[in-house]
Amino acid sequence: MLKELKREAYEANVALPRHGLINLTFGNASAIDRPSGVFAIKPSGVDYAVLRADDMVLVDLEGRKVEGALNPSSDTPTHRRLFLAFPGVGGVVHTHSSHAVAFAQAGRPIPILGTTHADYFNGDVPVTRRMTAEEIASAYEWETGNVIVERLAALDPADFPGVLVNRHGPFAWGPSVAKAVEAAVAIECVAHMALMSLQLAPALTPIEPELLAKHFKRKHGPGAYYGHGAAERLASNWRE
Amino acid sequence: MLKELKREAYEANVALPRHGLINLTFGNASAIDRPSGVFAIKPSGVDYAVLRADDMVLVDLEGRKVEGALNPSSDTPTHRRLFLAFPGVGGVVHTHSSHAVAFAQAGRPIPILGTTHADYFNGDVPVTRRMTAEEIASAYEWETGNVIVERLAALDPADFPGVLVNRHGPFAWGPSVAKAVEAAVAIECVAHMALMSLQLAPALTPIEPELLAKHFKRKHGPGAYYGHGAAERLASNWRE
Amino acid sequence: MLKELKREAYEANVALPRHGLINLTFGNASAIDRPSGVFAIKPSGVDYAVLRADDMVLVDLEGRKVEGALNPSSDTPTHRRLFLAFPGVGGVVHTHSSHAVAFAQAGRPIPILGTTHADYFNGDVPVTRRMTAEEIASAYEWETGNVIVERLAALDPADFPGVLVNRHGPFAWGPSVAKAVEAAVAIECVAHMALMSLQLAPALTPIEPELLAKHFKRKHGPGAYYGHGAAERLASNWRE
Amino acid sequence: MLKELKREAYEANVALPRHGLINLTFGNASAIDRPSGVFAIKPSGVDYAVLRADDMVLVDLEGRKVEGALNPSSDTPTHRRLFLAFPGVGGVVHTHSSHAVAFAQAGRPIPILGTTHADYFNGDVPVTRRMTAEEIASAYEWETGNVIVERLAALDPADFPGVLVNRHGPFAWGPSVAKAVEAAVAIECVAHMALMSLQLAPALTPIEPELLAKHFKRKHGPGAYYGHGAAERLASNWRE
Numbered sequence: 001m002l003k004e005l006k007r008e009a010y011e012a013n014v015a016l017p018r019h020g021l022i023n024l025t026f027g028n029a030s031a032i033d034r035p036s037g038v039f040a041i042k043p044s045g046v047d048y049a050v051l052r053a054d055d056m057v058l059v060d061l062e063g064r065k066v067e068g069a070l071n072p073s074s075d076t077p078t079h080r081r082l083f084l085a086f087p088g089v090g091g092v093v094h095t096h097s098s099h100a101v102a103f104a105q106a107g108r109p110i111p112i113l114g115t116t117h118a119d120y121f122n123g124d125v126p127v128t129r130r131m132t133a134e135e136i137a138s139a140y141e142w143e144t145g146n147v148i149v150e151r152l153a154a155l156d157p158a159d160f161p162g163v164l165v166n167r168h169g170p171f172a173w174g175p176s177v178a179k180a181v182e183a184a185v186a187i188e189c190v191a192h193m194a195l196m197s198l199q200l201a202p203a204l205t206p207i208e209p210e211l212l213a214k215h216f217k218r219k220h221g222p223g224a225y226y227g228h229g230a231a232e233r234l235a236s237n238w239r240e
Numbered sequence: 241m242l243k244e245l246k247r248e249a250y251e252a253n254v255a256l257p258r259h260g261l262i263n264l265t266f267g268n269a270s271a272i273d274r275p276s277g278v279f280a281i282k283p284s285g286v287d288y289a290v291l292r293a294d295d296m297v298l299v300d301l302e303g304r305k306v307e308g309a310l311n312p313s314s315d316t317p318t319h320r321r322l323f324l325a326f327p328g329v330g331g332v333v334h335t336h337s338s339h340a341v342a343f344a345q346a347g348r349p350i351p352i353l354g355t356t357h358a359d360y361f362n363g364d365v366p367v368t369r370r371m372t373a374e375e376i377a378s379a380y381e382w383e384t385g386n387v388i389v390e391r392l393a394a395l396d397p398a399d400f401p402g403v404l405v406n407r408h409g410p411f412a413w414g415p416s417v418a419k420a421v422e423a424a425v426a427i428e429c430v431a432h433m434a435l436m437s438l439q440l441a442p443a444l445t446p447i448e449p450e451l452l453a454k455h456f457k458r459k460h461g462p463g464a465y466y467g468h469g470a471a472e473r474l475a476s477n478w479r480e
Numbered sequence: 481m482l483k484e485l486k487r488e489a490y491e492a493n494v495a496l497p498r499h500g501l502i503n504l505t506f507g508n509a510s511a512i513d514r515p516s517g518v519f520a521i522k523p524s525g526v527d528y529a530v531l532r533a534d535d536m537v538l539v540d541l542e543g544r545k546v547e548g549a550l551n552p553s554s555d556t557p558t559h560r561r562l563f564l565a566f567p568g569v570g571g572v573v574h575t576h577s578s579h580a581v582a583f584a585q586a587g588r589p590i591p592i593l594g595t596t597h598a599d600y601f602n603g604d605v606p607v608t609r610r611m612t613a614e615e616i617a618s619a620y621e622w623e624t625g626n627v628i629v630e631r632l633a634a635l636d637p638a639d640f641p642g643v644l645v646n647r648h649g650p651f652a653w654g655p656s657v658a659k660a661v662e663a664a665v666a667i668e669c670v671a672h673m674a675l676m677s678l679q680l681a682p683a684l685t686p687i688e689p690e691l692l693a694k695h696f697k698r699k700h701g702p703g704a705y706y707g708h709g710a711a712e713r714l715a716s717n718w719r720e
Numbered sequence: 721m722l723k724e725l726k727r728e729a730y731e732a733n734v735a736l737p738r739h740g741l742i743n744l745t746f747g748n749a750s751a752i753d754r755p756s757g758v759f760a761i762k763p764s765g766v767d768y769a770v771l772r773a774d775d776m777v778l779v780d781l782e783g784r785k786v787e788g789a790l791n792p793s794s795d796t797p798t799h800r801r802l803f804l805a806f807p808g809v810g811g812v813v814h815t816h817s818s819h820a821v822a823f824a825q826a827g828r829p830i831p832i833l834g835t836t837h838a839d840y841f842n843g844d845v846p847v848t849r850r851m852t853a854e855e856i857a858s859a860y861e862w863e864t865g866n867v868i869v870e871r872l873a874a875l876d877p878a879d880f881p882g883v884l885v886n887r888h889g890p891f892a893w894g895p896s897v898a899k900a901v902e903a904a905v906a907i908e909c910v911a912h913m914a915l916m917s918l919q920l921a922p923a924l925t926p927i928e929p930e931l932l933a934k935h936f937k938r939k940h941g942p943g944a945y946y947g948h949g950a951a952e953r954l955a956s957n958w959r960e
Contacts, residue, residue: 096429168355189576192578193578195436196578200675201586208613263909339916345913346920376930376931380934595887666743690856691856
């Protein structure tokens with residue numbers, strides 16, 4: 001069932017350690033089939049080295065396991081929350097990539113300091129507020145999704161394809177799970193660059209709005225002219 | 241004799257450079273067979289590239305070599321001290337991984353600043369006091385074990401699967417030597433993240449007790465719900 | 481057409497990720513055939529893993545596509561601007577390498593603090609001024625070339641084989657595209673070293689003029705005595 | 721002629737990029753045959769990827785090329801100076817490894833902050849004074865050797881198997897060229913650790929003399945008990 005979806009989710013999951021985003025078994029990726037409302041997600045605590053496409057667990061938007069021999073990732077409720085809140089999103093990725101986590105732990109957004117960042121985000125990579133003791137004690141992973149949704153309330157998830165959960169780490173998304181992986185790579189990359197720029201110039205201000213708009217729109221939306229076609233059209237289309 | 245134990249110790253030792261925890265020949269791992277009170281440990285000063293499972297040296301809890309053509313690691317008395325003090329421990333790992341050593345040299349514990357850390361440690365990664373001239377001059381490696389045991393006196397080694405020896409570097413342990421390797425990886429990883437978070441926010445405070453408890457208990461103890469079964473049950477069982 | 485030129489450009493492009501200079505698809509290299517005034521450049525947004533020599537796009541110095549099934553890199557006008565301004569340049573490379581970007585984002589030149597740097601640059605790696613809203617709104621990539629040319633106005637591009645575009649990242653060049661790749665590697669390397677030296681000694685001053693001259697001239701110009709011949713003669717010749 | 725010596729020098733040279741100590745073609749290693757007073761050294765400016773054992777150039781202690789189709793490394797006079805000054809040294813290595821260069825550029829010794837460092841150096845990794853304009857203008861590479869020898873005047877090169885040349889980078893040595901490579905790896909490693917420890921504790925003081933003596937003597941001299949024999953006996957023997 002949904003063989004292709006499981007393959008996409010699998011490819012995204014194994015791409016994470018290849019991009020250096022994963023330590024140990026931290027991290028997971030999921031891909032959703034919108035017509036059926038079913039998503040494929042990594043099983044919990046399985047080593048990436050032995051993971052197979054058939055290990056992907058199918059879960060529906062009510063949180064019921066539809067197929068799979070193993071338990072879905074313990075972060076499944078967070079993925080589900082995001083799929084429900086962001087109808088244009090086709091894939092979600094969670095990592096503990098080191099530089100992004102450094103900002104998340106510090107409770108600071110990743111400031112937009114250059115064009116690398118502006119190619120992916122239409123502003124700072126936002127950071128959520130800290131979770132309350134009540135949120136943590138109740139349905140923790142679901143509430144993790146809730147603080148993300150709350151933080152994105154005034155933002156378009158197509159303009160901001162990721163967020164830092166305070167004290168925790170990055171979640172990223174996109175029109176496809178492959179695009180979500182790309183956003184996760186971008187978050188880690190710009191976190192590293194921003195950390196170093198702040199060492200060189202602690203009072204550095206964000207880039208100029210014109211430069212941000214130019215770079216973001218080069219790759220996103222109807223006027224995009226970067227790239228060779230399909231992938232970018234996809235990126236602009238999911239914004240409807 | 242104890243072929244399987246030697247294989248486990250061997251696998252753990254060669255995992256160390258693969259995880260980027262080792263520079264030169266620094267570092268060693270050991271696994272104990274509790275019924276016989278014998279542990280297998282890396283021979284001293286052998287290059288990881290040429291190490292074989294049969295090179296592992298068997299030593300008993302009185303420190304006598306039981307089997308092996310080579311000398312056991314010069315750190316053997318530290319391992320022995322830990323096996324004696326912590327009856328639930330099945331494996332011990334020592335590395336000079338760079339970021340963990342940075343904290344050890346600075347004499348600072350690794351502060352618990354996020355959930356990555358809370359998945360493995362029930363608080364800061366502790367640091368020992370400095371050793372005295374007397375301790376250094378006498379049975380140095382045994383005394384290294386003693387300052388670790390002293391530091392862990394009020395802590396459960398299942399809650400704190402590792403420590404930084406002041407001026408030196410990390411020792412990690414677990415119910416199995418594979419779990420000890422995982423703890424050593426986690427220590428290095430959270431040291432790196434903490435170092436960067438402190439650059440971004442020098443006055444950063446530890447995470448909230450609720451968040452710590454939530455994450456630590458997700459993976460440890462009777463209520464654990466992370467992972468796919470066996471490995472995690474093992475982790476919760478050795479706490480008895 | 482110009483098969484060898486396309487191969488050179490291809491080799492340079494795939495060398496960029498091998499040298500760790502590339503994140504995602506950021507970065508591009510081009511090589512020019514001076515007699516025909518045609519240069520070969522990477523197509524836009526293609527993954528390095530699937531890139532082939534035949535994918536290189538041929539463009540002339542008026543900016544017209546001469547050959548190629550794909551679109552040329554969106555940065556093509558910057559390359560073209562540099563080929564027009566610097567007649568001795570045979571190849572141009574653009575990357576978003578992390579440490580160089582850190583300086584570019586901070587708007588700081590990379591200060592010349594040691595001989596590694598002096599082997600490649602006859603002074604600081606310069607940084608352009610920020611671009612104006614007008615420049616960004618009009619022919620952005622062409623104007624990017626213009627601020628580079630403006631910054632190099634009083635400098636010899638053979639003495640300064642690269643620059644940081646403010647808020648953006650490094651562009652490098654050389655008598656051949658292979659030499660431009662080498663300059664891009666050098667820029668990233670000295671950026672990393674300078675960042676760390678400034679942490680150790682924030683008020684560090686540039687190296688002495690005698691040491692700079694000695695090292696730069698060891699490898700460049702008529703008195704060069706470093707290297708085994710051809711490559712270095714090439715380097716000295718393109719200066720006439 | 722001296723086939724085995726050329727092989728040793730070759731193995732040491734190609735080990736440098738494998739240990740991550742080399743950027744571009746920076747760096748070189750040499751091995752000396754004391755009875756004949758001839759040393760084998762890397763040719764100048766050759767890419768490590770295409771280097772062969774037969775490319776090693778043989779040079780005598782008067783600086784005359786004895787054998788070889790290519791030019792010897794431009795740093796040959798520095799190697800020669802060290803072989804003349806330190807009769808116990810069998811091999812010399814020069815790199816531009818990033819963290820060691822960071823200290824060299826800052827003109828700071830690498831402070832001895834932990835046992836990793838004490839396993840290799842009997843104190844700080846020393847840094848030379850800056851070279852004078854006269855020294856730079858005359859026989860530069862020979863004078864580079866001279867400032868090293870001057871800095872080591874009151875130190876035993878067996879206790880301090882390397883140095884940082886101010887504004888430049890590390891030179892390392894040992895009883896064999898393989899041991900010199902090991903010292904070069906150690907210098908880079910402890911530079912990285914020290915840089916981070918100083919970020920965590922800027923006023924950190926050196927380790928206690930007892931701990932330094934303990935660790936250094938564990939691996940060096942007549943009382944050494946680390947390692948499996950031959951290599952370490954060699955290390956202790958070259959001190960007579």
